[in-house]
Amino acid sequence: MSVPFDLVVIGGGSGGLTVAAGAAQLGAKVALIDKHRLGGDCLWYGCVPSKALIHRSRVAHEVRRSRPEGTDPDFSGALAHVHKAIQTIEPHDSPERFRRLGVEVLFGKGKFIDPRTFRLDGRDLRARAFCIATGSRPRIPPIPGLVQTGFITNEEVFALKTCPRRLAVLGGGPIGLELGQALHRLGAEVTILQRGATLLPREDPRAAQLVHTALEAEGIAVKTSTAVDRVTSENGEKILHTRKGRFVVDEILVAVGRQPNVEGLGLEQAGVVYSDKGIQVNPYLATTNPKIFACGDVTGGYLFTHVAGYEGTIVIRNALLGLFKGKADYRVIPWTTFTGPELARVGLTEPEAKERYGKDLMVLEQPFARVDRAVAEEAETGFIKVLSLRNGTIVGVHIVGAQAGELLHEWVLAMKQDLKVAAVAGSMHVYPTLALGNQQASGLLAKQKFLAGPLPGILEGLFAQLRGLS
Known part of the structure; x- marks a missing residue:
């Protein structure tokens, strides 16, 4: 045949x-x-529409920060931008x-x-x-009453006509946090219900906690270790029953996995x-x-x-x-959670690296508060953390802060090409940029090794002798 x-x-x-x-x-x-x-989920329900919505919600958030007297967020305008972005990109697919x-x-x-x-x-x-x-x-969790009461997922959220007044988000992963924060910035009162003990459990613990703190600082209620036992409805309201109490909302966004x-x-x-x-x-x-x-x-x-x-x-x-023929190589897989602040990572987390490499691990951390461009843009929240071996081999990088997803790619290239920390430290970076923080973080390896060795004491003695001779 x-x-x-x-x-x-x-x-x-x-x-x-x-x-x-x-x-x-x-x-x-x-x-x-x-x-x-x-086009798949990415074009219609995922990457493209969610990032378009996040962009407009971030603009609304920044306007409110700069004008404390407040302006009403334009939800319909944000959705119009989402659909325009889809229409612009769709011809490629x-x-x-x-x-x-x-x-x-x-x-x-x-x-x-x-x-x-x-x-x-x-x-x-x-x-x-x-x-x-x-x-x-x-993935829809088998919570009694959930289907009968009704809910939305990322497949329906971009078809909303109005922003929910009160929204419960089931799930503390990237999709739930990104959409929950975006809808909060566009006018919703948001409660995130996470079954596990932490948000973003796959991420660096300190970086995930920083995102958690930032969400609460914006007024989002975050409830961890909170499982929903059942869902009911009453007088048009949706009620989520947990061992920690009841949560009454107008809409439920399910984001517990795929x-x-x-x-x-x-x-x-x-x-x-x-x-x-x-x-x-x-x-x-x-x-x-x-x-x-x-x-x-x-x-x-x-x-x-x-x-x-x-x-x-x-x-x-x-x-x-x-x-x-070739094998798929998953040695260097980057990803980003597009919350505010963003959280980007590649390679091992600090606990994973400590378990694998022990005392050979060097942790290089540069706070955004010491990056001049971040200070200029009021974006001091966050840090760049590089996990390096003493010989300069990069085993993981975690960035939480403004433009983290963009800043990560310098490290992705370095890891993919087996470059050492010194390659980043020795490359000239434009001042003032956020990327200069990458160079500053990489320069900490040489500084830490220098301070831990005998040379500082030798030099101190040498300079003392020279001062005595002068």
Whole structure:
């Protein structure tokens, strides 16, 4: 039986679009399938709209800071900006663009009927290789009464007509904190309910605590170690019942995690092993069926758009270019939580690094309060923390403060290219910039090693003798 396609891509989000575009530009015959529209969660419900909303909420916050008499936040204007941003970026992910690249773009629901065939609305698609990139969706916790009472997720928040007067956010991770703070800055009274003991539990503990403190300073109520037992409604209000009391709100935003979209794909018929945590892949991103690859959120790995795009490039190599296969490299994975202040990280946390390296670890920390540009912009909250070995090897970086996500990339490059702390310390940085804080932090390694060695005492004695001779 003939194989009409070189590659069939299932899922039109970041990972799938990367695979389809790259494969087509290499000359492969590609089909790209999505249930509804291209762009995925990132374009419609995630990265693009959330950052547009955060931008407008930050502007409103800064206006109120500079004009204490106050101005009413413009929620409708903020939502208009969100949709304008989506409309501006959407053509890059449009079916027309991919068809111009030579990709056959198909919409509908389908599933594998055997290890080499994907059936879409009665049409059987066969290919030399397949890529599953169906992404993930919000995980809905099994709280009694939640579904009956009603709630929103990141998939509905950008369709709101008005800002909720009182909002409960379930979850203290990046999505909950980003959207909760943005909506608070746009007029909502926000309560964050976190089941765990801390917000942002994957982050550096001190950095996460600084974000926690900043949220409370803005007037957001943060309740940690608070599990919701049930939800009820009364007189149009939604009531969350916890062991710490009742919380009465007008809307509930659920942001307790993600779950991979693996249902209904016929993975059993395809010979692809999966679980509720995602599709099982090897270091080459091949599934248990060597002709089927997977990338992005559906694998249950790092749930970031930039990781999905990176994995897409690995799939292209391994699915189409058999002589040039390569493994996915997760040694240097950066990410940022876009709260105010931002929190960005790459590599190990301080507790992880201490456990692994012990006394060989050097902690280099530069407060934003000692970075002149931060002082000039009233952005003194935060710090740059570099985790280095005594030989200068960088094992982790954590930045909490203004523009943390932008400042991180200098360290990402250094770690990826195996550069030492001295490479950053020895590079000229523009004054006055926030990036100068990176150089200042890196310079602390030499200073700490110098002060801990014998040379300061030797020099002190030498200078004493020279003063005696003068």
